[in-house]
Amino acid sequence: MTAIRLPTTRSPGSVLGAAPGVTESAEAYRATGGHAGTTDPDALLRHLDASGLRGRGGACFPAAVKLRAVRDRGGAPVVVANGEEGEPGSVKDRWLLRARPHLVLDGLAHAAAITGAVRGYVYLSDPEAGASVRRALAEREPHLPVEVVETDHTYVAGEESAVVRRIDGGPALPTTKPPRPFERGVGGAPTLVSNVETLARIALTAAHPGLRRTIARSTLVTLSGGHSEPVLAEVPYGVPLRTLAAWHGTPAPGGALMGGLFGGLVDGRALDLPLEPDALAAAGTALGCGAIRFLAAGACPVATAADAVGHLAAESTRQCGVCVSGTAAIRDT
Ligand code: SF4
Known part of the structure; x- marks a missing residue:
């Protein structure tokens, strides 16, 4: 179950609808301007x-x-x-x-x-x-x-x-x-x-x-991890990851899994980075689809990485040699 956090002030430039859970x-x-414009x-x-x-x-x-x-x-x-x-x-x-x-x-x-x-x-x-x-x-x-x-x-x-x-x-x-x-x-x-x-x-x-x-400079993010329920929200580029973590309810996170698994695992120092594709790429990670899983303070990053590799190995479609043998070998290390 993911909570939808709507902005307090509704903007016509927001992709979030007026009522979560209700199909528009x-x-x-x-009535809200759809089908209009150029x-x-x-x-x-x-x-x-x-x-x-x-x-x-x-x-x-x-x-x-x-x-x-x-x-x-x-x-x-x-x-x-x-x-x-x-x-x-x-x-x-x-x-x-x-x-x-x-x-x-x-x-x-x-x-x-x-x-x-x-x-x-x-x-x-x-x-x-x-x-x-x-x-x-x-x-x-x-x-x-x-x-x-x-x-x-x-x-x-x-x-x-x-x-x-x-x-x-x-x-x-x-x-x-x-x-x-x-x-x-x-x-x-x-x-x-x-x-x-x-x-x-x-x-x-x-x-x-x-x-x-x-x-163009706002994006949907799915924030999860820690001990708080997942949240879907729309945020502007530039907001620091640490601010998003606090907002999600994971204060002082030890790191984060970025972009689902696409952006890899970053440590706590990366949480001062802004949520912005180029800045994240320059730091060796990625925004990807905007799914960010924060690690609660004290959570084991090795266990998190092992879970991630286990997922990738289980989801391998067994078409490419490097994936069939490599991902499984990393998982079993
Ligand atoms: S086997 Fe190849 S196509 Fe399939 S998940 Fe692995 S890398 Fe992707």
């Missing part, structure tokens, strides 16, 4: 460029660059809203699909307009999220044909080549690259695989271009 209907979405794809792409919006799936890649790469391949591109979050501790994507499906679907529609895509997919494993998206699709004008594709929940099922493989009817397992999906994706078409929070921020930027910088 098309009517409620429209519909010119070139203008929106310029806003995304200027805002510096980074993808929220883990790699923090510039959203405008990824959109342009698919658009420039030509042909009949495909867009995919990727809501399959495999990193331990992350709940933001299933929450967005459950609570704000129209915001995500609007982002998908804008991504389709920018890239010239003629069809879209929503990819997920959470049954409640799937039901919410299907209800929302039934409420919308079918301008863009969108299909919901479900997968089993695994660590690698949300990796972009695994997403393409699953949508094409295969197993949700990564393939070797190149080609990357933007070159050859679903059905061989250039494909944008975009995290659902990224798409939500694209829709918000279209609706509130004047807030583009705020929208």
